[in-house]
Amino acid sequence: MESGTAGARLILLLGPVAVAAVGAFTGEVLGYGFAFAWVVHFALMAWIAAWMRRAQPRLSGRYWRPRPWESTLYRLLGVRVYAQALRRVGWDRGLPVASRARAG
Secondary structure, three states, rough: OOOOHHHHHHHHHHHHHHHHHHHHHHHHHHHOOOOHHHHHHHHHHHHHHHHHHOOOOOOOOOOHHHOOOOHHHOOOOOHHHHHHHHHOOOOOHHOOOOHHHHOO
């Protein structure tokens, strides 16, 4: 965590607790089926997006650079269809404009 802010640490530490609470509530109310999986998945995405927005970690390692074959693989796996579905539900509204351009 480059910035070392207390807010980023708080989000990083309390995020799993919040996700677990939301997941447990959803599971008890709606059952541990599709709705549970969907809510927990989006809660996890919101948690890590909030942390990354606050901490702004440098992702400069070799691991983060896409390899030449990756775009073809992701296209075959249907990532673009999934990205369109996320845009339809408004997931990218919280992202800065530059991030949305890169994602798209």
